[in-house]
Amino acid sequence: MNGDKKIDYSQPVAYDTNGRPLYAHPPAQHQNQPARHDTHHEVALKHAVHIARAAEPMKPQLSESVVRRHKDSVLKYPKLNLTEGEYVIKVIKRHPVGLYVPIGFAAFLVLLIVAGLASYPSLVPTGRPPFISFLVPAFSLATLISIGAYVVSYVYNKNRFVLTNESVIQETQHSLFAHHEQTISLANIEDASYTKSGIIQTLLNYGSIRLTTEGEETTYRFRYVENPKKEAARLHNAIEAFKNGRPIAGD
Numbered sequence: 001m002n003g004d005k006k007i008d009y010s011q012p013v014a015y016d017t018n019g020r021p022l023y024a025h026p027p028a029q030h031q032n033q034p035a036r037h038d039t040h041h042e043v044a045l046k047h048a049v050h051i052a053r054a055a056e057p058m059k060p061q062l063s064e065s066v067v068r069r070h071k072d073s074v075l076k077y078p079k080l081n082l083t084e085g086e087y088v089i090k091v092i093k094r095h096p097v098g099l100y101v102p103i104g105f106a107a108f109l110v111l112l113i114v115a116g117l118a119s120y121p122s123l124v125p126t127g128r129p130p131f132i133s134f135l136v137p138a139f140s141l142a143t144l145i146s147i148g149a150y151v152v153s154y155v156y157n158k159n160r161f162v163l164t165n166e167s168v169i170q171e172t173q174h175s176l177f178a179h180h181e182q183t184i185s186l187a188n189i190e191d192a193s194y195t196k197s198g199i200i201q202t203l204l205n206y207g208s209i210r211l212t213t214e215g216e217e218t219t220y221r222f223r224y225v226e227n228p229k230k231e232a233a234r235l236h237n238a239i240e241a242f243k244n245g246r247p248i249a250g251d
Helices: 040-046 064-076 096-118 132-157 200-204 228-243
Strands: 014-017 021-023 088-092 160-164 167-175 177-187 187-195 206-213 219-226
Touching: 014 219, 088 228, 096 132, 096 219, 132 167, 160 219, 160 228, 167 219, 187 228, 200 206, 206 228
Parallel strands: none
Antiparallel strands: 014 021, 088 160, 160 167, 167 177, 187 206, 206 219
């Protein structure tokens, strides 16, 4: 019977005047029929939340004071890799005590050469060999010693810690042509401490600073620091202020 015959809704039931097919639609579901349960995929689609990310994220608003201090730091320390809004708070340099021995020894050698030249007439009364034969080698040797002392002083003073409002930058100068720079975010520093040991370090007030980072437990050390207690406290206060969203005080 026609009432029992299933209708194929994918086939057209008629055509309009332009020859386009017309399709029948299935009857609407009655209220007394059980509701169809959505699949997990359909439920996920209904509850999906679409989030669009801006093509250009908004830059944080920087105060005039921060912008000014950033520009001043860039001009004063052009070799530092400072991010936007980052400025230098303190440069922690080495105590000159580390140069006392090499510079003192170089000065002693130069003075010894000068004294030898000055006393040449009394040491060699005959004037043979002539004075000029000693003058050029002695002058050359004194010049080389002075250059060596300058290089030692340059390499020594190029080692420093730079504290900014965002990080600690450790600059390490191994030799005249070997330089290493490492940046440690204040958010990753777990502890800042100092060490002074011995009579000389206590009397001259210098020592070592140690920074310990979270996670990998990496330790950074900086030796021959003048007044290490004060500098370690400054680093600790900067770390705590940064992690708690407070402004970091400078000098």
